[in-house]
Amino acid sequence: MYRSGERQVAHETRETNALVENNGLLRYANALNFYDHPPLFDVTVDEFETTAIDRLRVLAEIESSLARNRTWEELKAITYAQYMKYVPLHTSTFTDAVEERRKDHLGHYVLRLAFCRSEDLRRRFVKAESVLFRVRFEQTEIELRKEFLNSRNFNWIAVTQEEKAQYHQELYSMYQSPKQENRADAFKKEKFSKVRWTRVPDLVEARRVFLKSGWAYVPGREQSSIIFQEFEVQLEKALEATSRLIPRLDEDSRLIPVLDNLSQGFVAGIASEWMNAAGSSSSSDIRAEMVDGLAKKHFPMCMRGMHENLRRDHHLKHFGRLQYGLFLKVLGLSIEEAVAFWRKSFDRMTDDKFSKEYKYNIRHSYGLEGKRANYPAKNCLQILTSSPSDVGCPYRTFSPENLQTALLSMYSQEGLKSSDLPEIMSTVKAGHYHVACTRVFEITHASCGVAKGEGIGGGESVTHPNQYAARSMELGKSKKEDDAME
CATH class of the missing domain: 1.20.930.80 (Transcription Elongation Factor S-II; Chain A)
Known part of the structure; x- marks a missing residue:
């Protein structure tokens, strides 16, 4: 305790x-x-x-x-x-x-x-x-x-009616009444308070207060600014x-x-978990031969990059295999299909070498060997803070030039244009990598009805590769059903 x-x-x-x-x-x-x-x-x-x-x-x-x-x-x-x-x-x-x-x-x-x-x-x-x-x-x-x-003392001083009358012209000139009320009538009912101007810099900047001898005269409806500043x-x-x-x-x-x-x-800049990261996938019938198609349509950049490297080199390093394998596991690839997928991917080695050096690790990640733990897939936080550069977040590890080239190469067919890159790169430059990934999701799923600012749903940002992929697959399925009904 x-x-x-x-x-x-x-x-x-x-x-x-x-x-x-x-x-x-x-x-x-x-x-x-x-x-x-x-x-x-x-x-x-x-x-x-x-x-x-x-x-x-x-x-x-x-x-x-x-x-x-x-x-x-x-x-x-x-x-x-x-x-x-x-x-x-x-x-x-x-x-x-x-x-x-x-x-x-x-x-x-x-x-x-x-x-x-x-x-x-x-x-x-x-x-x-x-x-x-x-x-x-x-x-x-x-x-x-x-x-x-x-219940609190905010140290503001109530402005008397005499003082309000003394500065009537100045206070009235800066006063902004509620849209539904007559300005003159609202001003008569308004109660003012005064504080040192340094306590309301936002109101001073917006010229919504009257300044006199270092005091800011704040309308009652603007007093919340004092509270927030405090x-x-x-x-x-x-x-x-x-x-x-x-x-x-x-x-x-x-x-x-x-x-x-x-x-x-x-x-x-992200939440630490995705709620369903260690749970069962919503698509438990994924087969090995489906992964290529899913990668091109539904995977986030980190996982799509790993898949392309795997197809190009017919191999992934240890941490890459672990990260990508757990991602596919949570996505819904069964142990039998996982073994088939990795065997086909490593087609340049003998069956004996694959069985001795790789099959055990695949089964271990599914909790069938060793301590038989149910390992979750890595979330965005873990990927962003990973040491090996080959399993890191591309929005963080790629140079600006390489990142833009990779984005257009991967997502141009899904609707990403060169004109979208400045907005994405500005968030990357500011260190908001998950925001950049979320914006790419919105752009590439605009045909599914995803609007700017909607994120993966309800305005939420991407916090996990499986979250990205699961939502993309869900939207793709809904769009396919809608197209079939038309």
Whole structure:
């Protein structure tokens, strides 16, 4: 068991208006949380990790959406769907919210430990968490918002009616009323507050506040900007404090590997798992002779490249065979068909050599030899962080020139054009390799009805080669059925 957050924030008090004790159980007063205080309850190492991974899925999808320049409404819809799927948090009145809020609280703090280690990780974490908080804030009922705001001191000063009258002309000139209301009538009812202008740089940039002697006069309907800015500032300070104290965790050998894995997941910009990666495939009737056709139509670039290398060289190195073999296994290739596929692929060697040197490894990957483990296929995180370059992500390992050539060679028949390359390459240059892969998926499946921004479905990005292939095969099957009905 591990008492999470206790060491790295020992200086903080246990009293907080966000948490109150009720008959020995933690009760959260509001779904909205500035995470001022650590979760002081016992958790297992397994819960420590799984709770953080679920939250990482949400933050990774937020970062992916930001990289793709989605509109705020699109980003909000995707973020809401993601957090309700992985870290459900009802922001309206909810009778049994304790467990939801507990998981939210714990997951945030575990990721703090993972992402406080470098300036880049802290910056990305703050940006993603701020979007998540903003989406939840906008989804929360007005009365619950007021309760939350009243529970904190945001240090804004209410503007009196006399001061409002004094600067009437200036305030009215910058005031933007709701579209459904008359501007003059809305201005009369509007309540203003003032803060130092450095606390609302976004409103200053957009010229939505009146500035006077270093003060920014903020309309009530824009006060959320102060709240969001305060959230970012407090989180940045907390991460810096945690980074100074994180070395104290080095003594715990159980947690460091978990934190390392989480931080790598964020470096890759993707979620750490695909839900069905180790499960059974939806297409269990794949035969060896079908793989060539499937590779040309449905495989992501990493696996399609391996398949082409296999066909060209009649061989793959050990790690390539392992990675590609597990991919085909999860895709639905049975052990009998796998042996037939690899035997045909290695057609330049004798049966005896194949049986002695390769057949055992194939059976081992299916859990039929050795310790008989059910090995899952590698996800995008594992591929992105692989050491051997021959099994890495091509979006990361290829030079820009080679990557563009390979993309056109592989996917031009599926609709990829030279005019699509600048957009793809810009995401690669920014290090968002999964976004580039997702965009290629959208372009090559436009004929199946996939629109830009839809990803593999619901706006989600590619996080696993089998996820890409399974969704592609599903879309291909649906299109074939639709064409047959016409």
